[in-house]
Amino acid sequence: MRKLRFILAVIVVLALSAVSFAHPGKLDKNGGHYDKETGEYHYHKGPNALETLELRRNTVYKAKILRVVDGDTAIVSFEFDDGSKYQKERVRFLGVDTPETVHPNKPVQFYGKEASDFTKSQLTDKTVWLQTDVGPRDRYDRMLAYVWLKEPSKKDLDDEKAIRKYMYNAKLLLDGYAQVMTIQPNSKYSNLFVHFQREAREAKKGLWGKEPE
Numbered sequence: 001m002r003k004l005r006f007i008l009a010v011i012v013v014l015a016l017s018a019v020s021f022a023h024p025g026k027l028d029k030n031g032g033h034y035d036k037e038t039g040e041y042h043y044h045k046g047p048n049a050l051e052t053l054e055l056r057r058n059t060v061y062k063a064k065i066l067r068v069v070d071g072d073t074a075i076v077s078f079e080f081d082d083g084s085k086y087q088k089e090r091v092r093f094l095g096v097d098t099p100e101t102v103h104p105n106k107p108v109q110f111y112g113k114e115a116s117d118f119t120k121s122q123l124t125d126k127t128v129w130l131q132t133d134v135g136p137r138d139r140y141d142r143m144l145a146y147v148w149l150k151e152p153s154k155k156d157l158d159d160e161k162a163i164r165k166y167m168y169n170a171k172l173l174l175d176g177y178a179q180v181m182t183i184q185p186n187s188k189y190s191n192l193f194v195h196f197q198r199e200a201r202e203a204k205k206g207l208w209g210k211e212p213e
């Protein structure tokens with residue numbers, strides 16, 4: 001009976017620790033571990049533990065790109081002036097979909113490699129500003145954001161010229177690296193993005209060009 005209680009307790013602890021952090025990795029006896037991405041040691045328990053950032057809607061966050069996963073996904077860390085620490089976030093760029101390159105059961109799609117390489121060259125190690133829409137996380141707990149290459153002013157957020165020039169999601173569409181994909185309810189720029197996509201398609205840019213035989 002005591003043994004059963006012990007086993008149940010272990011199961012509960014394992015279940016709790018599985019939900020308390022969004023990225024995988026066992027914790028050592030101090031409640032910490034080494035980060036697979038950066039090699040840095042950090043805590044998930046105790047006074048120095050990282051927290052999950054509670055993301056607000058329609059908000060711009062300054063962040064550093066640690067690694068680009070594919071054309072429309074990256075791993076970031078946040079930079080706050082007060083030195084507060086949060087666990088890394090996986091960010092899915094809103095409103096766009098680049099051809100698949102890393103899906104375990106799907107083949108690499110036409111222009112997927114180009115889109116992935118382009119995002120790697122444009123964003124790796126860069127400081128960016130991540131703008132949330134009305135739903136800052138999806139059901140996989142990923143952050144959903146528009147990625148700005150320079151800090152946008154309040155006016156820039158609704159200025160087509162600024163969006164064309166400094167928003168990376170727009171750049172992906174305008175250069176033919178992505179197609180429009182609205183992740184509801186995040187549709188702030190949907191009409192504009194469809195317009196950008198049409199422009200790229202008419203100019204036969206990137207994935208709208210001819211697929212090699």
Ligand SMILES: [Zn+2]
Pocket residue numbers: 021023025033035042044
């Ligand atoms: Zn960790």
